[in-house]
Amino acid sequence: MDEGGGTVTKYAKLILELINQSKGHMTAEQIFLKLKKTEPGVVQATVYNNLSTLCKEGMIRKVPMEDSPDRYDRIQKHDHLVCKKCGKLSDICFDDLTKDLEKQLGEGILSYDLKVFYLCPKCREEEKRRYHDGLQM
Amino acid sequence: MDEGGGTVTKYAKLILELINQSKGHMTAEQIFLKLKKTEPGVVQATVYNNLSTLCKEGMIRKVPMEDSPDRYDRIQKHDHLVCKKCGKLSDICFDDLTKDLEKQLGEGILSYDLKVFYLCPKCREEEKRRYHDGLQM
DNA sequence: CGTCCATTTTAGAATTATTCTAATTATAAT
DNA sequence: ATTATAATTAGAATAATTCTAAAATGGACG
Numbered sequence: 001m002d003e004g005g006g007t008v009t010k011y012a013k014l015i016l017e018l019i020n021q022s023k024g025h026m027t028a029e030q031i032f033l034k035l036k037k038t039e040p041g042v043v044q045a046t047v048y049n050n051l052s053t054l055c056k057e058g059m060i061r062k063v064p065m066e067d068s069p070d071r072y073d074r075i076q077k078h079d080h081l082v083c084k085k086c087g088k089l090s091d092i093c094f095d096d097l098t099k100d101l102e103k104q105l106g107e108g109i110l111s112y113d114l115k116v117f118y119l120c121p122k123c124r125e126e127e128k129r130r131y132h133d134g135l136q137m
Numbered sequence: 138m139d140e141g142g143g144t145v146t147k148y149a150k151l152i153l154e155l156i157n158q159s160k161g162h163m164t165a166e167q168i169f170l171k172l173k174k175t176e177p178g179v180v181q182a183t184v185y186n187n188l189s190t191l192c193k194e195g196m197i198r199k200v201p202m203e204d205s206p207d208r209y210d211r212i213q214k215h216d217h218l219v220c221k222k223c224g225k226l227s228d229i230c231f232d233d234l235t236k237d238l239e240k241q242l243g244e245g246i247l248s249y250d251l252k253v254f255y256l257c258p259k260c261r262e263e264e265k266r267r268y269h270d271g272l273q274m
Numbered sequence: 275c276g277t278c279c280a281t282t283t284t285a286g287a288a289t290t291a292t293t294c295t296a297a298t299t300a301t302a303a304t
Numbered sequence: 305a306t307t308a309t310a311a312t313t314a315g316a317a318t319a320a321t322t323c324t325a326a327a328a329t330g331g332a333c334g
Contacts, residue, residue, distance in 0.1 A: 062203050064201035064202060064203050065201060066199050066201050066207075070203075081242070084247050084248075092241070092242065094237075094238065094241060095241075100231075100232075101253055104229070104231060104232075105218070105229065105253065105255070108255050108256065108261070109253055109254070109255050110221050110254040110255055110256070111221075111254045112251060112252060112253045112254060113250075113251070113252045113254070114251050114252075115250045115251075116238055116242065116246055116249045117246070117247040117248045117249060117250070118242070118245050118246050119245065119247070124245070
């Protein structure tokens with residue numbers, strides 16, 4: 001019998017570990033490729049199935065991106081810094097907003113997703129160079 | 138000659154108006170269908186092309202969702218409340234965080250995207266009923 | 275006005291990411 | 305061992321989006 005936690009199956013377990021260890025940000029494809037190294041038999045559908053199950057169970061979270069496939073991330077509270085130019089994603093830990101949000105919205109907040117857009121150092125450099133060289137994009 | 142703002146072409150203009158008037162949250166498909174009512178000749182690719190141009194020009198913003206196609210929204214600063222169950226999206230105006238973010242991250246923040254997850258009243262009702270009736274999902 | 279050039283739009287094929295379906299295999303329970 | 309339940313596989317199917325090449329449009333300029 002299954003008591004709500006869900007039986008953690010072989011692949012679900014491995015996928016969960018991959019995500020937790022790698023500090024997240026992988027696409028389904030990347031997870032699949034990484035998993036295939038140790039489990040050559042595994043198939044994409046299995047990865048997608050498990051990712052969606054793990055999401056539903058609240059073991060991981062899906063991070064949808066503006067211009068690339070969804071990323072999967074560990075659940076532990078943290079926010080994201082996203083380069084507006086190259087899409088590079090990194091973690092930040094901004095103060096927890098839940099209290100402030102509840103002050104405005106009342107109880108019942110489940111979670112939130114904060115993405116902060118900036119230009120990563122590499123892209124900022126590039127911009128500067130382009131501007132300096134007068135290479136109007 | 139084009140001086141950076143970009144020539145606002147016929148369809149770009151109409152699409153931008155649709156988004157600004159409707160208070161956003163439409164998918165590309167919905168925009169296409171709405172536009173087709175007054176412009177029967179228009180084609181999906183045109184809508185996608187213009188949406189992506191408008192995004193690049195910073196005239197609108199793309200809001201990627203976890204479980205449904207991207208939405209397109211007016212640029213004016215506001216945040217989103219998302220029902221974790223049915224996906225319903227609504228606007229909230231939470232205090233501007235830019236200053237706080239810059240305190241932690243330094244200058245250079247371009248913008249941010251905050252989604253707050255909750256259960257909308259309808260879904261909360263449903264949950265309650267399900268629980269009451271003992272209909273274990 | 276007509277020609278040239280750049281841009282926009284169109285039509286539809288192509289691609290990508292993801293989901294679905296049905297068959298097969300593994301796991302657990304009796 | 306037998307049966308039931310759930311996980312996995314293979315591959316087809318779908319949905320959303322992008323790409324490509326051709327056609328249409330809109331100035332700029334002689």
